[in-house]
Amino acid sequence: MKHREVYPFKFVVCRDYQEMSQNAAEFIVAHVQTNPKAFICAASGSTPRQTYDLLAREVRERDVSVEHLHLVKLDEWLDLPHGSQDTCEAQLVTQLVGPLGLHPHQYVSFMSDSDDPDVECSRVQRILNSQGPLDLAILGLGKNGHLGFNEPAQASVAGCHVAKLTPESQEHPMVQGSDTPPSRGVTLGIGDILRARRILLLVNGRQKAQQMKRLLTGDVTTDFPASMLTLHHDVYCYCDVGAVDLVMELLH
Numbered sequence: 505m506k507h508r509e510v511y512p513f514k515f516v517v518c519r520d521y522q523e524m525s526q527n528a529a530e531f532i533v534a535h536v537q538t539n540p541k542a543f544i545c546a547a548s549g550s551t552p553r554q555t556y557d558l559l560a561r562e563v564r565e566r567d568v569s570v571e572h573l574h575l576v577k578l579d580e581w582l583d584l585p586h587g588s589q590d591t592c593e594a595q596l597v598t599q600l601v602g603p604l605g606l607h608p609h610q611y612v613s614f615m616s617d618s619d620d621p622d623v624e625c626s627r628v629q630r631i632l633n634s635q636g637p638l639d640l641a642i643l644g645l646g647k648n649g650h651l652g653f654n655e656p657a658q659a660s661v662a663g664c665h666v667a668k669l670t671p672e673s674q675e676h677p678m679v680q681g682s683d684t685p686p687s688r689g690v691t692l693g694i695g696d697i698l699r700a701r702r703i704l705l706l707v708n709g710r711q712k713a714q715q716m717k718r719l720l721t722g723d724v725t726t727d728f729p730a731s732m733l734t735l736h737h738d739v740y741c742y743c744d745v746g747a748v749d750l751v752m753e754l755l756h
């Protein structure tokens with residue numbers, strides 16, 4: 505796969521969502537094949553949906569060993585009713601943990617209905633600190649530039665934390681069916697993400713074109729958390745043409 509460099513990112517620009525998902529799934533499979541004990545963090549949302557389905561299929565068809573893999577959930581909505589299908593948990597269990605046949609000890613996850621989310625963050629942080637750093641962080645790009653629930657703010661938080669969600673995040677399609685869309689979430693922090701050895705950012709659709717322009721041409725600022733990826737040395741961005749519509753001239 506040919507990567508195009510737009511300092512400091514390595515880009516793979518695909519025809520459409522299907523092609524992006526296929527290439528991203530192959531990228532993750534290759535990562536797991538060379539690093540069977542990989543510690544991988546996975547975002548939720550619509551962007552990685554097809555990648556995860558194809559990843560599970562590739563793992564099955566190519567008989568890729570995942571018995572030593574460890575997966576951690578990037579983030580989670582808080583205050584959703586127990587068992588809600590709107591959770592990041594429901595998506596990751598249905599798309600990755602189940603199809604890949606991961607055992608409970610291979611999956612680290614914030615509980616969405618914890619009585620004390622701060623304690624829950626400390627628990628996940630302890631696991632990250634002892635098992636980490638992450639080998640691969642699979643990320644999506646929020647419409648407000650968030651990474652996980654690291655929301656635009658005057659300052660960013662390095663570790664796992666409870667986040668107050670911005671109105672844009674509260675309008676995310678994942679929770680639009682909820683009677684009361686959540687106003688808080690839990691997330692790995694920016695430091696946890698930037699300590700990952702490698703980052704895979706997935707972005708698709710013209711609805712993210714402004715954000716991609718800002719990512720590639722704007723300042724590094726906590727007002728736009730994705731811009732902090734510019735500080736990392738090994739970020740791959742797999743996207744479709746729609747997402748880079750406004751910055752095509754930068755992609756040579």
Ligand code: GLP
Nearest residue numbers: 547548549550551644645646652
């Ligand atoms: C949601 C999820 C994030 C995801 C992001 C982008 O808030 N919690 O993990 O990366 O928003 O979502 P989408 O891919 O649906 O645009």
